[in-house]
Amino acid sequence: MKLATKLLAGLVAFAMLAGATSDNKLNDRQRALHVLNRLAFGPRPGDVDAVMKDGVGTWIEQQLHPEAIPDRTVEARIASLPTMTMSNAQIVKTYYEPVLMARKNANAEAKDGEVDKKEARREYMRDVPFDKRPQNVMNDLLTERIVRAAESDRQLNEVMVDFWMNHFNVFAGKGIDRFLLTSYERDVIRPHIWGRFEDLLMATAKSPAMLFYLDNARSVAAPENRPMLAQRFGRRAMEMNPQLKNRQGGLNENYAREIMELHTLGVDGGYTQKDVTELARVLTGWTITNERDGGQGAAFIFRPMLHDSGSKTVLGIRFPAGGGIAEGERMIHVLAHHPSTAQHIALQLCQRLVADDPPPALVDRVAAKFLATDGDLRETLRTVISSPEFWDPKSYRAKVKSPFEYAISAVRAVNAQVTDATPIARALQQIGEPLYGAQPPTGYSDKADVWINTGALMNRLNFALSLASNKLPGVHGDVVALIPAKEAADASHSVEALAQALTGGNLTQETRATIKSRIVERKAPTEDPWDNTQLPTVAGLILGSPEFQRQ
Incomplete structure (x- = not known):
């Protein structure tokens, strides 16, 4: 708890100071890190160098046209999930009707006074074949969303899916909606996020x-x-x-x-x-x-x-x-097409991609582009990304990651393969952002003050330590492979090397000292204070640090 409190204090202080840099502009590596943190769910090993080699502008242009980016491995994985290719009617017939039947039978039995209604319903549901059970629908949808965010090469597309799913929020916990969300994301949101806003709005209105x-x-x-x-x-x-x-x-x-x-x-x-x-x-x-x-x-x-x-x-x-x-x-x-809509959408996009409180002049320019292009979402987004405000050093690492952004960026940072998304979905519940779980229509907040508190930080840190130590079943990474063997042989060098690999070298001296003291505390006085079996702990602490939790 002491460690979590110390890191929380660092995060709060960091939140107040973030972006307060005297540099006139970002260097090439910072620019690559910036786009990978804002327009993607964080870099995987090698991504920063790859973006620098091809050019940040080239990478952005590719991401603005996701339809041209091959993503066969991920698409094949998604296609293997049974409900991902089913229509609303098929899902309702296969998974919802058994629920209705169980409810009907349970109500009838309870009316006769023979059994408790809830117990009767559970009894009927136990007889439903495993492949027809209603939870399969949400399990497939959670897997699809997490796998795409963690592994897809169409990263900006997934960031925008997350943005628009939150903007047009639907709560899975309300009645039949858990059976309708598969089609909602697949047929309503995803096909329209690069087109005209009117088409997206109409699709949601008729959803x-x-x-x-x-x-x-x-x-x-x-x-x-x-x-x-x-x-x-x-x-x-x-x-x-x-x-x-x-x-x-x-x-x-x-x-x-x-x-x-x-x-x-x-x-x-x-x-x-x-x-x-x-x-x-x-x-x-x-x-x-x-x-x-x-x-x-x-x-x-x-x-x-x-x-x-x-x-x-x-x-x-x-x-x-x-x-x-x-x-x-x-x-x-x-x-x-209303001018107020242009302002509202511009503000939401700028809050997501630039700053919690974006400059009004930027919002005005983005709104003007929205109106001038008939609500073209690709061109509106391009205006945000190409703005001086997006590239201002004050915007660099100036936002706190939401729980979803944090969890997925950690998975990507350690290059973990997700064969079972359930532990990640469960962790998202614990750290405050269950997927499809926002009950109010406002969706989840995009501002830092909602996410910064001791309990949330402790849950993030626990997730990071479990991830780095391969204690999440179905989520496997190899933190030892992230740094050269010669660096792993020394405590100080390993912290520096992992800091570079996981945060781009952005750890403060205070965070470094906290992590190094933690390494020493874990060893008995007579033991060698370092061996590379502690690398997962070091990696977990870095993933739980204030610096990693910013983008």
Whole structure:
């Protein structure tokens, strides 16, 4: 605990001083490290030299076009995961329907008073074949995300997937969404992150995962604004029939609020509560399929009978009575091209890639590029990366890694092969960022103050020591291979060599002294204070150091 506290103090101090360098510009090695830490999940052994050899500009241009980067080994690994090639309908039928059946049977038994409902459900689930168990869906998805981030050569693509999955957050713990997230990431997010923002926004708006998560799937118009339902069943029948009455439901504003506050305009984007309510009315009828449609929650569907057909006004745009799905599609277009959206997206990108509090002038330029290119996400991103602010020495190692960035960068730093991603997924829960586990629609924060605390640092340090010592089953690296044998023969030289290999030589004298004192403490007074069996401990301490936790 003393060691963790000491390192935490170093991290807090480092956070306050980060970027405060007097150098006018980064040297070539620093530039290579900078892009590998910001535009990738950290360097693997040899990556810095490779980027310097080819040129930082060449590497960036290649990463901006991931479709041209071969990634056959990773793609083959992902294709071997059974659910990765399954559609929503197939996943729901194979993995979700057994859950529904178990729930139905358990409820029936519990109703008869024979057994406890939870125990009955567990009993039914035990009879489900192993390859049809619902947890397989999330296990495959976690493996896919971790393996791509750790091993793919399309590193900027994976950084942007992480960014946009967080921007358009969906919580796996809500009902059917754990069965819909595979398609959400594969078919909604990944294909659109290098295109136009409007296309990405529309894809999320029509995604079953998003519609269920933010409750738009059950948002329906008030009865007086649903003439099609009255025409079909008759107004008196609707009033008298309890089932029809239950169908009436009510307006839900969750998605309308979040699409403006989080996905597009931002908190101060110029909309009112009245706009939220009116947009919610516009989006009534945007829902998901049910059993009668051939797939519970498997696809988007617009139901005119549930749509509010009255007149509406959103952000000053008037929709006359009698409209349908085109109203929502027009509002998606309007929101995607709104100047406030440009500012909001620019700010989010600059916070992720430049600084927690990016210069307003940079945000303005990025927003202008967003508007000038019709929301072209590749060109908007290029503007961030090519900016003087991105390359300013004050931005170098000026951000604290999120838990996901930290864990994956550590795996890459020791060149570990991931044959089982479960220990990494479990570690991410412990250090505060379970994948697909952000319950609020805000997703996870991109600011340092959220991640810096004693408990989090201790968990990071424990993860680092386990990783470096090969104590994570299915995650194997070789820290001894990271440095020359002659360096490994001496305590001081080994610390310096591993510091160079893992951080680019960026350890402070205080951190070096802390690590060296730890080596001496572990040995009895009569023993030789050093042998290379301590290399994993040294590597783990460096991976847990304040310097490694910055990017």
